[in-house]
Amino acid sequence: MSLLAALSADADLYVAQNVFFAVIAAAMVFSAVRVVTTGNVVHAALWLVVVLAGVAAQFILLGSDFVAVTQVLVYIGAVVVLFLFGVMLTRASLGDDESVGDEKRVMAAVVGVLLFAVMATGLIHTYEDGRLVIENPQSVNVVSDAIFSQYIVAFEAVSVLLLAALIGAIVVARKD
């Protein structure tokens, strides 16, 4: 991030950041579309990696390097691996996914476009001149202070949730 901050000597223009953003965003959208359209499950998982990495890059642009690092570690490191295991264990056809009916695709596409239209209209209307000024990234100790003081109960709840998910996954998936 410090590199990016140095690149933008002029804090108001953020030329470098905007270029980065455009490139990454285009890559993300393309990959995301591939995730939901490719017939091959393993390819879909690999495209998903690109999207997740792109999200991490966006976090860095937004000055949240800790979240970006966590994103890489948890998502790309663990979740995608978990997906690949899921693919392996269910012996889902590694080749082409069976053809999805056209009407279903059309229905899904209509819903998706409808949602996007509503959201885009609302966002453009509401945050027309919202500008982000990223002076310097949030340091980890600020984040951790917040987690362990202000949001401690939420943190505890999440930890209990993880425990419950752990036990639940074992109970659901074990053979008996």
Add this chain to the structure above:
Amino acid sequence: MLLNQFLLLSAVLFCIGVYGVLARKNGVLVLMSIELILNAVNINLVAFGALTADVGGEVFALFTIAVAAAEVGIGLAIVLLIYRNRRSIDLSEIDLMKG
């Protein structure tokens, strides 16, 4: 940078995710699409956090990541169970709730 560029990116990702959830037949692919949706939400959280210079956005993005991890674990366990019982993870075949 504009706030909207992040928000719109997030909206695009969200809608692609919704499309995936609705259109895919394979259970694992549906779970991947859900991950897209969750990531879109995370971008929103962090972007708003940056706008208001509040650390809360980041904190809740982290919580979302933790919850997403739990969700994938449970979701894949369910998919495995379905696979074991039906030898298939084709969601269009699962219609036990048919009225």
Add this chain to the structure above:
Amino acid sequence: MSFLFGFAEPSSVPTSSTVAHSANWFLEYAWLVPLLPALSFVGILFFGKRMRYRGAELGIAAVSLSFLLAVCAGFAWIQHRDNFVLPDAASGAPATPGESYVAVQNSTQWLQSGGVEFGAGVLVDGLSVMMLLVVTIVSLLVHVYSTDYVGDDKRYTHFFAFLSLFTAAMLFFVLSDNILQMIVGWELVGVCSFVLIGHWWEEKPNSDAALKAFLTNRVGDVGLIIGTITLFFAAGGGHTFDTIKINEAIVQGEVGHTALVVASLCLMAAVMSKSGQFILHTWLPDAMAGPTPVSALIHAATMVVAGVFMIARLYPVFFEGMQIGGSSINLMATIGAVTLVFGGLLAFVQDDIKKVLAYSTVSQLGYMVMALGVGAWTAAVFHLFTHAFFKANLFLGSGSVAHAVHSFDMKKDMGGMRKFMPKTYITFIIGSLALAGLFPLAGFWSKDEILVGTGGWGLFGGTGGNGAYTFHLLMGVFGAALTAAYMTRCVYLTFHGEFRGGHAHGGHAHGGHAHGGHEHGGHAHGGHAHGDPHESGPRILVPLYILSGLAVVAGFANLPAGFQLVGDSWTERFGHYVEPYKSSYFPAIDHATPSWSLAVVASVVALAGAGAAIYYYFVKVDRLADQTQQSLTELPDGLSKSNALAGAGHRVLVNKYYLDHLYEGVIVAFTKGPLARAAYWVNQKVIDRTVDKAGETAVLVGRHVYDVVDQSVIDGFVDGSGRVSDATGEELRQINSGKVQNYAAILFAMAAVLAGTFLIIFAL
């Protein structure tokens, strides 16, 4: 000892007028009492199997230490109560030592989030010290008893670990200084009871009973949580869980009445499930599926009294919320009164000795709740105190008998046990008399106080109190007669007559009784090889001796004021030390005046109840049993009639028979027969079935909707309009496709449409 019971120098300024933050060592470190059994739980769990006595020694040692600490805390509390003066007398606290009731509170911040502090701490006052004593002594005796009773069990170590945790949970609960902590203790107690009731989970009825106990309690827990939240927001400007602060705010009238009504009703639901009050009591008799020591612990000291304790602890909430003062009826008192009569009636028709005792507990808990409902706080807590001893005594006694005959069925497998187990018999008799409220045993004093506390006694000047609860007084007196009668029946069936078990029934005794047969898995069938049942060993008998001794003397702890046989300094000791009267966190209740006439009348009624049952069982049934040379359990109509006819020459006998018939018809048959059966029927058919019925009704309604609305109307509509627009019908049917993704598509689309609508209306 003076250094032990002396006072530490007050170091902090109290924030409340009747709370001290420093006191005697034993009061300040009262948290050690629950900590020891909790540690022992962990220890037994990890190392129990490798110990010499399989973990039992660790549990007993921890609970013994806790008991000693509790005794010391008791003495320290007496000292504290009589001598402590708050350091800031200037702020209006009475300067006379012992005048005010000063609780000791020590808390620390557990965590803080969003401006809300979650404390953790101990609140030591007379009530909690009393509970510490009761819980530790009963638990200690149960531990000792269990070493023999479940000695052959394959999960012996596990059993002791959870006994320890159960004890720790209850101690933790009674020491809580805030309601959040109380919920933690409350749930811990529930979990432990679940584990222990289901100790022999291999058999379906046992695991079902455990589940039933747990799930019934969950119903009440919803109320508990809502009540807690209400109090949190309502009390004293809100946002505190601290028990004393909430109570003080209510006493000073800072809390709105509506909030209190909501909170008290919700908490009452929790009490009803935990303390087995009418409607939600059904789990309690089923909980007998657990091992007998567990039943004793659940019924005497831990689980079920938690609800009563909670009312006592948060008394201002209930006192104001239920509008107890100056009334003649309220929900809490009525629930208690109904429960006490209902439980007493049900106890009549049980054949399982533990179920008799279970319903008896339901009935006695009804007394406690009724007493709290009429404002007789001390009487309720005192009854909790005495009941713990004699009910533990009775349960352990029944376990001792069952240990010998390997069954709990009084009619099939018991009878005449006094010949085989004279020692158990004596302790059981003492427990029964105490329960029945015979002068001067423990039950007499506490039950009498409850009756007095109703304030419904109008004869010879009345008794005062918080209102005139005449109906509840009548129910209480009737309950006393019932108690005496069903205990007589229980004693007769178990200990008198001829022995009906063992050889007479052969292997039959085991087959039918799930827990009876299982209880002694290892040597159950070998048990018959050595002939008649025999007296239990010392590890079973000694706890029985101690408990029956306590059942005799516990009542003297609170002799009524004006009891002329002793000096004034001996009366109402319990009330003086336990009741937080004149403290800032206790409502201004009125105390009833003891009444000799009521005591006499209540005793006479109880004796009449016992007399009726004695006459029926010990005279009629016994004589018939002698004549027919077989052991009888009830007086069969046909038999007595033919027998009476057989003795046609004895005119007197026949005449007596008519009298008897009238007598039986009116009193015994009425209570034992239709009324009790009706109550039992209501219990089994109505309440148990209500839940089932609710489910069935839902299914029926669903089916109706499906048949009529879905199949006829919608389908008909679809079919009818099919010719007009076939495609529309198909679309409608597709909505109900059962495919998740279609539902999700509708969901998302509708959300988008809704959001779009809002956007157009409000933003664009």
